Amino acid sequence: MRDFRITTHVCLIARALGANTVILSDIIDKEVEKVIKRVIEMWGGPFSIEMGVPWEDAVNKWKTEGGIVCHLTMYGENIETSDVMSRIKEEKKDIMVIVGAEKVEKKVYHLANFNVSIGNQPHSECGALAIFLDRYFKGESLSKDFENARLRIIPQPHGKKVIKIE
Amino acid sequence: MRDFRITTHVCLIARALGANTVILSDIIDKEVEKVIKRVIEMWGGPFSIEMGVPWEDAVNKWKTEGGIVCHLTMYGENIETSDVMSRIKEEKKDIMVIVGAEKVEKKVYHLANFNVSIGNQPHSECGALAIFLDRYFKGESLSKDFENARLRIIPQPHGKKVIKIE
Numbered sequence: 001m002r003d004f005r006i007t008t009h010v011c012l013i014a015r016a017l018g019a020n021t022v023i024l025s026d027i028i029d030k031e032v033e034k035v036i037k038r039v040i041e042m043w044g045g046p047f048s049i050e051m052g053v054p055w056e057d058a059v060n061k062w063k064t065e066g067g068i069v070c071h072l073t074m075y076g077e078n079i080e081t082s083d084v085m086s087r088i089k090e091e092k093k094d095i096m097v098i099v100g101a102e103k104v105e106k107k108v109y110h111l112a113n114f115n116v117s118i119g120n121q122p123h124s125e126c127g128a129l130a131i132f133l134d135r136y137f138k139g140e141s142l143s144k145d146f147e148n149a150r151l152r153i154i155p156q157p158h159g160k161k162v163i164k165i166e
Numbered sequence: 167m168r169d170f171r172i173t174t175h176v177c178l179i180a181r182a183l184g185a186n187t188v189i190l191s192d193i194i195d196k197e198v199e200k201v202i203k204r205v206i207e208m209w210g211g212p213f214s215i216e217m218g219v220p221w222e223d224a225v226n227k228w229k230t231e232g233g234i235v236c237h238l239t240m241y242g243e244n245i246e247t248s249d250v251m252s253r254i255k256e257e258k259k260d261i262m263v264i265v266g267a268e269k270v271e272k273k274v275y276h277l278a279n280f281n282v283s284i285g286n287q288p289h290s291e292c293g294a295l296a297i298f299l300d301r302y303f304k305g306e307s308l309s310k311d312f313e314n315a316r317l318r319i320i321p322q323p324h325g326k327k328v329i330k331i332e
Contacts, residue, residue, distance in 0.1 A: 005171060005172050006171050006172065006175065009172065009175075009289075009290035009292055009293065012288060012289040012290050012293075013289050013290050013292075013293040015287070015289070016285050016287040016288070016289035016293070017285070017289070017293065039288055043287055043288060074319060075319055075321070075322055075325070075326040075327070075328075076321060076322065076323070077321050077322070077323055078308060078309065078321050079305075079308065080305045080306075080308035080309045081308070081309045081321075082321065109324050109325050109326070110324055110325075112324075114323075115322065115323060115324055115325075117319070117321055118296075118308065119182050119183070119307065119308035119309075120318075120319035120321055121181070121182040121209055121312070121319075122178060122182070122205055122209060123175070123178040123179050123181070123182035123183070123296075124175035124178050124179050124292055124296070126175055126179075126290055126292035126293050126296070127175065127178075127179040127182070127183070127292050127293065127295070127296030128296075129293070130284075130289075130290070130292070130293030130294075130296045130297050131296050131297060131300045134297045134300070134301075135300075139245075139246045140246075141285065142244060142245065142246035142247070142284065142285035143244065143246050143247045143285075146287065152286075153240060153241055153283070153286035155241070155242060155243050155244050155247075155248065155283055155286055156241055156242065156243070156281065157242070157243055157280075157281060158275050158276055158278075158281060159241070159275050159276075159281075160241040160275070161241070162241075
């Protein structure tokens, strides 16, 4: 069972935290696509969503083209206590991050160049993805300007302020 | 509409990233409680879950007892570009973090001592909570040993290794 809300959260986190693209493997979910496209339209990009690509094809293509694959899993090397993040950065390559909402196939653990745990406790692919990207980009994504945004927030200590960009 | 899966993710993130307790305000959700209690039983604590407390009562009680309240919202002070995290830490007080899955009442913005944005882009309360706690605890939670755990993961570069603790 795929959960619409969780998939949407994963996509929104990916966009807000600095990813360029999200691939929903094996499925086509028009509802998620609609939400994400609406967010891009209002809040800017660049960001894209692909759907229905078999995960193994996507992974193999990525690796063939010179990218590396990081799989986030509670069983992997601990992002805090191991040197896994330094080793990922040393590669200086484009990164595909895999998060598996549901049961992840064993093969993923072997095809991935790095299996990274965001703590070795059960939690959430949303939380794991957010922390991975925040640490990878050293927080830079949290201040980036999105292109072609129609709305922008002016941060406030109390209350909400949104401006429309004409 | 409250989403069972998102609420569960929020609770699991809270536990894995260093919170002591989660309060589900205004609702009683036995399914979420069951999942979380099972996780505590298998993976350890201390962690507790409270339910059905009206949010305003919980906030007022917390503040009366000397704690501060941080509300995570895309409209708040940016955790990356402002000094809000330093100001929170300077308080040296116990913190209640509010994340609102659904529409958050305007009052929250004023009752909260700090409104903190994890980037001023729409994303996810799961992602926001994870990053807030990771930064607040400077990643320490990701290596902490949970008490009374029956299972423990031995991190692996590829594959899964779990040990049972007798």
